[in-house]
Amino acid sequence: MIRRIVQFQQALGRAFLYFRYRSRSGYDAARFWEQRHQRFQSDFRAVASVPEEEHTRYPKQKQQFLDFLAAQQIGAAGSVCIEFGCGNGFWGQVVLASGAKRYTGMDISATAVAHCQKSVPGGSFRCCDLGSPGEFADIQADMAISIDVTQHIVSEEKLSQFLRNMSTSVCEGGHIIVTSYTGCGNQYTESPNNVILGFFRLPALRWVYAWDVSTIQKHLVGCELVGSASIWDKTILAFRKTGRERK
Numbered sequence: 698m699i700r701r702i703v704q705f706q707q708a709l710g711r712a713f714l715y716f717r718y719r720s721r722s723g724y725d726a727a728r729f730w731e732q733r734h735q736r737f738q739s740d741f742r743a744v745a746s747v748p749e750e751e752h753t754r755y756p757k758q759k760q761q762f763l764d765f766l767a768a769q770q771i772g773a774a775g776s777v778c779i780e781f782g783c784g785n786g787f788w789g790q791v792v793l794a795s796g797a798k799r800y801t802g803m804d805i806s807a808t809a810v811a812h813c814q815k816s817v818p819g820g821s822f823r824c825c826d827l828g829s830p831g832e833f834a835d836i837q838a839d840m841a842i843s844i845d846v847t848q849h850i851v852s853e854e855k856l857s858q859f860l861r862n863m864s865t866s867v868c869e870g871g872h873i874i875v876t877s878y879t880g881c882g883n884q885y886t887e888s889p890n891n892v893i894l895g896f897f898r899l900p901a902l903r904w905v906y907a908w909d910v911s912t913i914q915k916h917l918v919g920c921e922l923v924g925s926a927s928i929w930d931k932t933i934l935a936f937r938k939t940g941r942e943r944k
């Protein structure tokens with residue numbers, strides 16, 4: 698009985714999100730993320746679907762991220778680093794503590810950016826939609842990172858722009874580090890079936906998408922995949938910008 702009540706509440710919650718944030722290209726990311734960051738004041742719940750992971754996920758991911766960089770011989774020390782979807786600033790703190798000379802975090806949520814400006818004193822921050830064309834060529838970073846963000850870019854057109862922006866912001870020879878749910882083709886991770894009491898069907902907001910490595914590679918023109926590994930429940934990929942288009 699309790700399980701059914703919980704399922705009922707969850708299904709109603711998903712339907713509520715659908716009617717509030719749906720849009721022609723999937724969901725209204727700007728409004729969705731801004732309201733989420735405002736509601737949780739950019740704490741862990743603003744960036745995570747499983748709040749119980751607060752004390753396990755970041756330490757584990759951080760170790761996996763640093764081990765991955767070391768294995769790929771990508772040094773954060775002395776580098777210019779930029780982050781796409783900085784959320785609460787956790788990864789800014791990680792790269793600055795690893796010796797990055799300059800760090801810029803960007804996020805679609807003004808509340809997240811304001812929070813980071815206070816909590817990551819060594820960084821600088823911008824508020825922008827990274828799935829839209831922007832001015833990134835002035836940055837020329839050694840490394841552009843994006844952890845736990847591509848799954849929330851649910852249209853391929855926006856993903857393509859997001860990855861082009863990453864590539865544009867990096868100098869030749871620099872690295873692009875992204876995470877994704879890989880290995881299951883390109884598809885939403887959640888079922889569209891939002892069934893209440895076993896038969897009554899409501900729509901659900903679809904805001905989590907798995908992009909396969911080949912799709913990410915396709916949109917990172919002039920970049921080659923140099924390594925991949927597991928990070929928490931996803932895959933972390935490193936691309937090197939060569940400037941050469943693949944045949």
Ligand SMILES: C[S@@+](CC[C@H](N)C(=O)[O-])C[C@H]1O[C@@H](n2cnc3c(N)ncnc32)[C@H](O)[C@@H]1O
Pocket residue numbers: 726730731743744745781782783784785787788803804805806809825826827828843844845846849850
């Ligand atoms: C799941 S959170 C991950 C945050 C952070 N990278 C981390 O690992 O804790 C996704 C973040 O991406 C941001 N985001 C989502 N879509 C975006 C877009 N189109 N442009 C810029 N930021 C976006 C959200 O505001 C949110 O802070």
